[in-house]
Amino acid sequence: MAMSIPPKPKRSQQLLPKECYFSPEWFEREHAELFSRSWTFACIVQDIPNAGDYKAVQINRYAMIVVRAKDGSIKAYHNTCRHRGTTIFEKDGNCRHGIVCPYHAWTYNVDDGSLRGLPKKDLAFPGIDMAKWSLHKGSIGIIGDLIFVNPQETPEEDFELWLGSMRGTHMWPHSLDGLSEKRPVRYDFGANWKAFCENAMDGYHLSYLHDKTLMGPEIENQDWDAVGRHWIFMSNGENEARQNSHFTPIPGVDTSGRHPVVYQFFPNSGVLSSSIFFSAYTIVPVGPEQCYLELRTWMMPREKQDPSKAPSKPSSTSSHGYIMDDGKRYISIDTLSCHAMESLDFQIEDMWVCEQQQKALHSPMMKVGPMADVGESALTWFQANILDYVPLQGPGMKMAAE
Numbered sequence: 001m002a003m004s005i006p007p008k009p010k011r012s013q014q015l016l017p018k019e020c021y022f023s024p025e026w027f028e029r030e031h032a033e034l035f036s037r038s039w040t041f042a043c044i045v046q047d048i049p050n051a052g053d054y055k056a057v058q059i060n061r062y063a064m065i066v067v068r069a070k071d072g073s074i075k076a077y078h079n080t081c082r083h084r085g086t087t088i089f090e091k092d093g094n095c096r097h098g099i100v101c102p103y104h105a106w107t108y109n110v111d112d113g114s115l116r117g118l119p120k121k122d123l124a125f126p127g128i129d130m131a132k133w134s135l136h137k138g139s140i141g142i143i144g145d146l147i148f149v150n151p152q153e154t155p156e157e158d159f160e161l162w163l164g165s166m167r168g169t170h171m172w173p174h175s176l177d178g179l180s181e182k183r184p185v186r187y188d189f190g191a192n193w194k195a196f197c198e199n200a201m202d203g204y205h206l207s208y209l210h211d212k213t214l215m216g217p218e219i220e221n222q223d224w225d226a227v228g229r230h231w232i233f234m235s236n237g238e239n240e241a242r243q244n245s246h247f248t249p250i251p252g253v254d255t256s257g258r259h260p261v262v263y264q265f266f267p268n269s270g271v272l273s274s275s276i277f278f279s280a281y282t283i284v285p286v287g288p289e290q291c292y293l294e295l296r297t298w299m300m301p302r303e304k305q306d307p308s309k310a311p312s313k314p315s316s317t318s319s320h321g322y323i324m325d326d327g328k329r330y331i332s333i334d335t336l337s338c339h340a341m342e343s344l345d346f347q348i349e350d351m352w353v354c355e356q357q358q359k360a361l362h363s364p365m366m367k368v369g370p371m372a373d374v375g376e377s378a379l380t381w382f383q384a385n386i387l388d389y390v391p392l393q394g395p396g397m398k399m400a401a402e
Contacts, residue, residue: 022362182296187332232263
């Protein structure tokens, strides 16, 4: 079981040795000791409105099914048949008549995952105790419209404890009802998953790397709150360019004063909150130096946008088609038809700089220097939470830390 939540740091410092960002051994420990016990954003309640509606999702290494039961509740099952381990569902659909494996038609009940039937049962499996072969269960947690999944049937840290005070005092004002979802996008890049999380927490770079896209806020106009193990980036007012955007503002979202902009749910999910869009994302670790960002975004519907205010050139909140080969859904640096810093997409800018950092980690000269107490202290706190689950051990790691 994880220890108590670390305190919010007053000073910034690097706690993780650089080997933690490329070591295969450390990566395997993260999966065994962190991700196997973590809550991760999976989908939204609007994805599965009717009984039997399901969505196949990837929760780090765990293939999972999120399904609406007959009584309206939402269940999570591991997407693997108990017979030969076959993946049951590839995409999304409805299984109100039962969860059926495509290989040998083993069938499970939607409401509890119990094994309901199998072909030639008496001949092929005489005496089988079907009660022992239910689908493995996960756990469901819901905040706002977002559904989170834990691969454990009985999580070591239940959802409300994990949320902290997020639901009561730090909730975003957005509702997805009445908004229109844009095309989901996946960003594939060659960097450790923690590099992207730390980049999302780094407020020091916003006015420099993103000078043509986000344009701030400057560090004197930003701060952050620690909520449970989570991190919320706060901005003191929205910049003028965003306030004067050609996109229709979302009703009820006031960003004129101090307001949340980014929610990072520990360890690898998050929310982007603005006056014109709402995004939810998951950073999926693939290898020690490879991950991808799954991003879903909602805005006011097209029919409620003012066509007379359409931009003269594409932006990061409109479409990626103009910078992608063949309009692919997956984005990587080599799919771009321009340099990443010319893409006008702040996520691509972040992806590019994370790859640049990842390359530098292998230089013997690379060592993290002084970190900004204003703008980078959240990185220290994130790393402290990592170490709470995956403590440094072994002479190699201890020596690197020292």
